[in-house]
Amino acid sequence: MPVELRDTYLFTTLTDPQLEQVRTLSRKINLGEDEVLFECGTPASRFFLMLSGQIKLSRLSMDGNEKVIGIVHPGNTFAEALMFQEQPSYPVTATAIKDSELLGFDNQQFSQMLRGSVDSCFRMMGDMSQRLRSLIKEIDDLTLQNATNRVAGLLYQYQLMREAETFTLDAPKGVLASRLSVKPETFSRILHHLSDKEIIRVKGNKITVLNSDELRELSHEDPFTGTKKINIPGGVCPLTGNKRCL
Amino acid sequence: MPVELRDTYLFTTLTDPQLEQVRTLSRKINLGEDEVLFECGTPASRFFLMLSGQIKLSRLSMDGNEKVIGIVHPGNTFAEALMFQEQPSYPVTATAIKDSELLGFDNQQFSQMLRGSVDSCFRMMGDMSQRLRSLIKEIDDLTLQNATNRVAGLLYQYQLMREAETFTLDAPKGVLASRLSVKPETFSRILHHLSDKEIIRVKGNKITVLNSDELRELSHEDPFTGTKKINIPGGVCPLTGNKRCL
DNA sequence: TCCTATTTTTAACTACACTCAAATAAACCA
DNA sequence: TGGTTTATTTGAGTGTAGTTAAAAATAGGA
Numbered sequence A, B: 001m002p003v004e005l006r007d008t009y010l011f012t013t014l015t016d017p018q019l020e021q022v023r024t025l026s027r028k029i030n031l032g033e034d035e036v037l038f039e040c041g042t043p044a045s046r047f048f049l050m051l052s053g054q055i056k057l058s059r060l061s062m063d064g065n066e067k068v069i070g071i072v073h074p075g076n077t078f079a080e081a082l083m084f085q086e087q088p089s090y091p092v093t094a095t096a097i098k099d100s101e102l103l104g105f106d107n108q109q110f111s112q113m114l115r116g117s118v119d120s121c122f123r124m125m126g127d128m129s130q131r132l133r134s135l136i137k138e139i140d141d142l143t144l145q146n147a148t149n150r151v152a153g154l155l156y157q158y159q160l161m162r163e164a165e166t167f168t169l170d171a172p173k174g175v176l177a178s179r180l181s182v183k184p185e186t187f188s189r190i191l192h193h194l195s196d197k198e199i200i201r202v203k204g205n206k207i208t209v210l211n212s213d214e215l216r217e218l219s220h221e222d223p224f225t226g227t228k229k230i231n232i233p234g235g236v237c238p239l240t241g242n243k244r245c246l
Numbered sequence C: 001t002c003c004t005a006t007t008t009t010t011a012a013c014t015a016c017a018c019t020c021a022a023a024t025a026a027a028c029c030a
Numbered sequence D: 001t002g003g004t005t006t007a008t009t010t011g012a013g014t015g016t017a018g019t020t021a022a023a024a025a026t027a028g029g030a
Helices: A016-025 A080-084 A105-116 A118-144 A145-163 A173-177 A186-194 A212-219 B016-025 B081-086 B109-115 B116-146 B147-162 B173-179 B182-198 B211-221
Strands: A026-031 A036-038 A045-052 A057-061 A064-072 A093-098 A100-106 A166-168 A200-203 A204-207 B028-030 B036-038 B046-052 B055-060 B066-072 B093-096 B101-108 B167-168 B200-203 B206-209
Touching: A016 A026, A016 A100, A016 A105, A026 A105, A026 B055, A045 A105, A057 B116, A064 A173, A064 B016, A064 B116, A080 A105, A080 B116, A093 A173, A105 A118, A118 A145, A118 B055, A118 B066, A118 B081, A118 B116, A145 A166, A145 A186, A145 A212, A173 A186, A186 A200, B016 B028, B016 B101, B016 B109, B046 B081, B046 B109, B055 B109, B066 B173, B081 B109, B081 B116, B101 B109, B116 B147, B147 B167, B147 B182, B147 B206, B147 B211, B173 B182, B182 B200
Parallel strands: none
Antiparallel strands: A026 A100, A036 A093, A045 A100, A057 A064, A057 A093, A166 A204, A200 A204, B028 B101, B036 B093, B046 B101, B055 B066, B055 B093, B167 B206, B200 B206
């Protein structure tokens, strides 16, 4: 199904004329695999809505190591938060990892339109708030969880999203590894290890979850809220009866 | 100097009557050292402005490890982004590490006021955008920089902010260590090591920078923009002539 | 289909930062 | 002031994930 402008989180509160205005501001962009949309450090004048394909957002360290900060899927917008900075520059490089179609929106013009719609401002703020939350979770993962926890967490998320025991990893393992801040070799070893313990079965990029409970346990995620379990002294989550959750 | 409401980033665009309204919504809060303002996972109904003291924002892993996500200083607001979530709950625990005074603002009421001021919405979005950027930098630090780089980065930031070769670490070393996701022992060892190389001199919590260039080099920060240097294939930062920077 | 290029896996080894333990230093309070 | 607690430092040993290298599997093109 094609992505509809009005179904996009950021645009749902717009009136028809506003939506039409937004449509006229947008420019269609096509990217081939491995093509770069923008590079880290360059001035940011547009933000984007994915229509199809897949894009990775990444940073490169001085010694040449790449860290994938995020993977963008159809229906998602990205780089919109930069609109509100003085002299915005992209903090990541965006590279298509599949042939992709997207819409680009001019920051200035969109910002102008936002001024006419407090509702859209609130949408935007909800969106940014969500992103902040997920980045905090990410920092939590990086600092308080080990590599196995993170891999388990990824697989558990896949299982929840696909609502199936068997699913396909939709990005190359190397990219997923970098997303988790783990080397490809380590990622491979961990998958193997989880196989040995009969928690999952791996066949190429197809994964079957054999023991979902154990996987969730390893991922330190809360079953009900789908969020990270964290230890609060004496605290119990009012929703789940589990230890209090984020 | 006491913190003035109208000098606070979030409130500077408010009109006098709006500011007065905000003032009436605020409630003064006093915290003693080690007192907890809110706990991770509890429902969030207010956000805060620091007037004096110091507060740490932290998370606890299942096995009891603490990670300090941030340290809040007078003049800063925190937890305001939660206002825009459906059923907001604090993603961190806030604990005073010095006796502190703050103002609490009711989310509902403040949100209502925001609807009357697009300018303030834009302030808020600028604020959140900034926070997003700093969290991305944080993830960069955690994944692409080693412990020494991070400690050097912290010291370099102190030096820039204080505009002095000699400065005082304003939080216990253990807290700073956790802020950097490093164990206190490792933090201590790295300071010692930097002393040995005559890059800094350490005397209790007083640090003197002896070799600022070397410190900056170790921190991988860009001298001009004050932001992280990252490697972009073939790219040079137009501002600094350095490798392109974030 | 073969051949090449890329990705993934396996294996042996290494190192950075952690753990554990104890000594020292600093802060706190009676 | 002395005595207790807490924070910091130092030392020795360990483990997790990274590095290096090479084999195996997979994908892609002629």
